[in-house]
Amino acid sequence: MFxxxxxxxxxxxxxxxxxxxxxxxxxxxxxxxxxxxQVAKSKRFETTDDASAWIEELLKQVK
Known part of the structure; x- marks a missing residue:
């Protein structure tokens, strides 16, 4: 899935x-x-918590 x-x-x-x-x-x-x-990288985040939250939102699209 894209x-x-x-x-x-x-x-x-x-x-x-x-x-x-x-x-x-x-x-x-x-x-x-x-x-x-490595095939891609995301935008820049200030904290690892921000990055983790972004990944969670991104993975919701996959479901």
Missing amino acids: IKLNDRVYLNMAKITRMKIDHVEDGIRVRFYEGQD
């Missing part, structure tokens, strides 16, 4: 094998992986 990640990116959630909340130089981002390859 979900809208942002204005330009749709993800095929059937192929996503893991999602990782990662601290990067410009803030906190959620990274999406197919196997070992």
